[in-house]
Amino acid sequence: MADSLLTLNAGSSSIKVALFEAVDGGGALPVARWSGQADGLGAGLKARLRVRDAQGRTLLDGALGDARTSHQGALAALLDWHAKQADGDRITAVGHRIVHGGVNFVAPVRVDEAVLGELAALEPLAPLHQPHNLAGVRAAMKAFDGVPQVACFDTAFHAVEPEVNRRFALPRELHDAGVRRYGFHGLFYESIVSQFAQAAPELAQGRVIVAHLGNGASMCGIAQGRSVATTMSFSPLDGLTMGTRCGHIDAAVVLYLMRSRGMSADQVETLLFRESGLLGMSGVSSDMRELEASAAPAAAEAIEHFAEQVVQHMGSLAGALRGVDAIVFTGGIGENSVALRERVLADCEWLGANVDVAANRNGATRLTTAESPISAWVLKTDEEAVIARHTARVLHAATKN
Numbered sequence: 526m527a528d529s530l531l532t533l534n535a536g537s538s539s540i541k542v543a544l545f546e547a548v549d550g551g552g553a554l555p556v557a558r559w560s561g562q563a564d565g566l567g568a569g570l571k572a573r574l575r576v577r578d579a580q581g582r583t584l585l586d587g588a589l590g591d592a593r594t595s596h597q598g599a600l601a602a603l604l605d606w607h608a609k610q611a612d613g614d615r616i617t618a619v620g621h622r623i624v625h626g627g628v629n630f631v632a633p634v635r636v637d638e639a640v641l642g643e644l645a646a647l648e649p650l651a652p653l654h655q656p657h658n659l660a661g662v663r664a665a666m667k668a669f670d671g672v673p674q675v676a677c678f679d680t681a682f683h684a685v686e687p688e689v690n691r692r693f694a695l696p697r698e699l700h701d702a703g704v705r706r707y708g709f710h711g712l713f714y715e716s717i718v719s720q721f722a723q724a725a726p727e728l729a730q731g732r733v734i735v736a737h738l739g740n741g742a743s744m745c746g747i748a749q750g751r752s753v754a755t756t757m758s759f760s761p762l763d764g765l766t767m768g769t770r771c772g773h774i775d776a777a778v779v780l781y782l783m784r785s786r787g788m789s790a791d792q793v794e795t796l797l798f799r800e801s802g803l804l805g806m807s808g809v810s811s812d813m814r815e816l817e818a819s820a821a822p823a824a825a826e827a828i829e830h831f832a833e834q835v836v837q838h839m840g841s842l843a844g845a846l847r848g849v850d851a852i853v854f855t856g857g858i859g860e861n862s863v864a865l866r867e868r869v870l871a872d873c874e875w876l877g878a879n880v881d882v883a884a885n886r887n888g889a890t891r892l893t894t895a896e897s898p899i900s901a902w903v904l905k906t907d908e909e910a911v912i913a914r915h916t917a918r919v920l921h922a923a924t925k926n
């Protein structure tokens with residue numbers, strides 16, 4: 526009977542579940558035996574469930590029935606599928622991606638009711654994600670009675686940032702009470718740090734800007750594999766323009782909306798988290814593929830805004846790192862949009878990036894010319910593997926104690 530680990534990653538409109546065997550907690554990232562993804566969850570979207578094996582072959586691909594288009598419904602569908610497939614598999618632990626660890630959780634931790642309560646208290650800081658993450662934990666606790674559940678935090682990678690990059694210029698008492706820059710997407714960045722160490726070991730020891738560009742988007746300046754500064758801050762709303770989130774905005778806009786437009790806090794939250802970004806600017810879609818295919822001038826304007834923010838944050842993070850050795854693109858847009866990468870790199874020539882247009886268009890991993898003073902790369906993020914590794918380490922540490 527094989528001992529296996531399950532990872533569960535519930536995002537704003539998707540859940541990903543992956544099964545890993547015999548993870549020892551060290552060395553290169555482990556490879557999932559199968560990974561399943563339910564997309565398009567939420568009202569009015571076309572929800573689908575796909576499961577692939579380690580070679581990328583499709584094991585299941587189908588629309589989710591109306592009763593299963595919520596996060597919990599999709600998870601139940603995946604667990605049903607797993608129960609039918611997993612002859613003899615013994616799930617020994619479930620590792621979860623949890624967006625917000627707040628001040629207290631700066632390393633992966635085994636979840637119990639007290640931990641769940643503390644994490645639920647952080648829901649207002651990440652309303653698009655944290656409730657779904659925790660629903661995933663509760664569902665897995667029910668489905669796998671008595672099996673250890675391990676929470677892995679997107680904020681934890683950034684806990685080592687210099688104090689100056691962790692603070693807002695607010696009274697100290699607020700910082701001490703938790704109003705501070707946390708940073709997110711940490712599990713994605715850890716995955717890139719591990720993979721970049723394999724692809725380019727010397728560069729990975731240097732100063733690297735990782736552009737994680739997806740529906741949620743952020744960038745991080747990393748030195749010697751450790752986070753120095755990142756674009757998201759108190760919540761996953763800050764920094765870059767995103768699919769439906771506004772990114773950086775003058776806080777006075779919020780005051781204006783509430784005072785002069787009479788909007789409630791809930792209405793402002795919905796506006797900034799769900800109706801802004803690429804969707805709000807274009808009026809067409811939050812999806813980069815659809816914007817790139819659209820002839821609407823507002824769609825082009827939204828793409829331009831997104832790209833410009835990425836370029837400007839390259840400058841900001843280069844400052845935080847006091848120089849750059851390499852740039853890595855990842856995330857759905859970073860991995861797949863040739864046009865976006867070409868546009869960004871062309872505008873980062875001042876930084877020393879000389880784009881190799883043919884390499885970028887032909888699916889190469891290295892995107893810059895051999896003579897380019899700094900190099901740029903594209904790597905596929907694998908946060909599930911990082912969650913599996915963390916989970917194995919937590920279990921290993923528990924059995925040693």
Ligand code: AMP
Nearest residue numbers: 739740741812813814856857858861862
């Ligand atoms: P993620 O949140 O990382 O899954 O990324 C989702 C985003 O990646 C969406 O905006 C997609 O439109 C975008 N994306 C995926 N594939 C492509 C592609 N081939 N070209 C442009 N954007 C893409």
